[in-house]
Amino acid sequence: HEFQRIVMTLDPETVFPRMGPQRGYPELTISELQNEVLKMQEAGLSPHRPIMEIHRKFSIPVACFIFGLIGLAFGLSNRRDRKISSFVVGIGVIFVYYVWMYVAEAAAKGSLVSPHLAMWLPNLALGLPALFFVWRRVFSVGDRLIPLSWSPITTGQTSSQPVPATQTIGSRDEPRKTGTIFFSPLLPRLNLLDQYVLGHYFKIMVLAFVGMLGIFYIATFIDLSDKLFKGETTAATLLEYFWYATPQYVYYVLPISTLVATLVTIGLITRTSELVVMKACGISLYRVAAPLFFLGIVWSLVLFGLGETILASSNRRAEAIRHVVRGASPQTFDVLNRKWIVAPDGSIYHYTYLDPALQELHGFSIYEFSDSTWALSRRTFVNKATFRDPWAGEGVWVRSFDAGLDVMPYEYVGNTDLTLQPPDFFVTEGPDAERMNFRQLQHYIGDLEASGFNVTQLLVALQRKLSFPFITIVMTLIGIPFAVITGRYGAMYPTGAGLAIAMGYWIMLSVFAAVGAAGLLAPVLAAWAPNILFGAAASYLLLTVRT
Structure with a gap:
């Protein structure tokens, strides 16, 4: 086999054209998105992405109104700890909205939901409950004025009975509540x-x-x-x-x-x-x-x-x-993918693919060096090496180099056994x-x-x-x-x-x-x-x- 050198001339402008960054669908106007829909329909492609982007430009502003309704329904309270609970509810509502949005978008990509409806599903999922909660706030009476609070707000009357004058809170005559206290010598006692x-x-x-x-x-x-x-x-x-x-x-x-x-x-x-x-x-x-x-x-x-x-x-x-x-394939995920490895005898190994399950090396090369000058003396190429104790090489080629670095032709060996390290030398824990x-x-x-x-x-x-x-x-x-x-x-x-x-x-x-x-x-x-x-x-x- 003889190898030749080929010199190719490439125009950088064709490989790296000078052009500004392309605008994505969110940066396009409604008219530009409509043009994209027509182009994709003429090309026989699904225009679900520009269609959803058009509806997103209207659905998100409407969501601001829905968030306001939810805030009105959940924010009316006189509880001291209502601020922190309202904050938690607000964060949860935002998460639910965006989960609905991305799930609906994925469903539209899978042709499960119409792209015209996908961006409106989050508003429907939150808007209807928001209207219901506001309606209950407005039209409920009595102790149901704020039914979402943990404790009801009364309308001018207290539900608790007055404490008699002869009875004092926390009196010594009042019997103490009994209970069981667990104590472990290994843990500090909790008061x-x-x-x-x-x-x-x-x-x-x-x-x-x-x-x-x-x-x-x-x-x-x-x-x-x-x-x-x-x-x-x-x-x-x-x-x-x-x-x-x-x-x-x-x-x-x-x-x-x-x-x-x-x-x-x-x-x-x-x-x-x-x-x-x-x-x-x-x-x-x-x-x-x-x-x-x-x-x-x-x-x-x-x-x-x-x-x-x-x-x-x-x-x-x-x-x-x-x-x-x-x-992708997880076969080589747990493999230390070091394509270049130094062997204990000073040789250098290189491979293109390692299959740890089958214990196979593909595109495997061995570079050997002289002991005195460390000049490259021999290269062995193996199309596939399978570990059978020892390694069995298939499609083996060998090329030698003399002291003057004159290139010798490849010599085809065929199938032969190889003296290599065991598979554990190549297969180790992942590098992350x-x-x-x-x-x-x-x-x-x-x-x-x-x-x-x-x-x-x-x-x-x-x-x-x-x-x-x-x-x-x-x-x-x-x-x-x-x-x-x-x-x-x-x-x-x-x-x-x-x-x-x-x-x-x-x-x-x-x-x-x-x-x-x-x-x-x-x-x-x-x-x-x-x-x-x-x-x-x-x-x-x-x-x-x-x-």
Whole structure:
């Protein structure tokens, strides 16, 4: 076989034409979208996308009116805690609206719903209940004036009976309520104050955890729903993906939920002046927040245990399922796809495709070098190598090189056995650090270092597996003084502060990870710097806040 050199001349203007960015359908006007509909109909294509975009330009403004009706129906109340509950309801309504919108859009792409109706389904789904709730608000009478509140509002008359003058509330003659107190020598005993604080904490914790976990589920469903409605995947496959993706969602949501629960809990008792009463009774802020700090340690252990047990395997399985849903093959997903590998004897291996299930290497080449000058001495090409102890090569070609680097012709060998490393040398854990636990990543870094790869970025990821679980402790410490400062302004301020702190931490985490991967900081410092900085800020605020 002889190989020739071919020189081709390409015009850059034909490959990279000079033109501005193309406008998408949302940037087009209604008349331009109508023209797109006509063009697609003439070409025999489905014009569902421009049709839906035309209706979207009208349906979203109408949604503003529907949101106003829902806000009117749910916002009329005299409860002190109605502000935070209305905020939660409002966020939920927005999520429901956009879920309906993307589901309807995916259904229209799958020809299950008319594109003329798809963008109006969210308005119908929320508009009809909004009208019903407003009607009940307006036309209900008596104790049904605000039926959606947790407690009814009376009309000038109290439903409770007056307390007799001879009876006093909390009298010593009144018999005490009996109950059972469970005490474990392994856990600190909870007094009445701890139970009261933890009651608020767990309510907010569950609300924040479920809400943010729902955000991940909704966003993922929106992303993959078009595959479901087009028939490219099944509901069972999506449910399986959600099952295996849940540990990663919990890993992300738990720290933010801890921060929000701490901020809102301390903020509420600050807002209602209960913290002032506790201080007047000689109970410091540190004692009030002690159970929250203990739970921060518990959540930290949960994160570490999650990362070292099921998180890595769940991420690998979830990503494999996601590849199947997207139409790709998961066969090589868990493979360290190092197409260039240095062998222990100094040879260099290269392959184009690796099938770990069948233990096959396709397009496999072996580059051998001379011991004295490290000049290329031999190249062996194998069309397919199958491991049968030893490796069996099919379609083997060999080319030798002399000391002057004169190219010798290829020599066809055919089928022959090859002396190579076992399949475990080629098939290792996936290169993504999120799909490995601490020990697996540590072993993987050792393999890469032995092959001469730069592992700085992976060393940062290795240290982050130790530093990240401490985020719940840091968030709890920094949330306590922030809640005392912002809590007096209302329940919404701690929530906003929590979101700002969480965003700041994630930004700092990403920045230091990038700086560490570039080699500008030591991997240990790059991974622990966010915890150190936020922990120092939390310590300063805790020492300066009025306790």
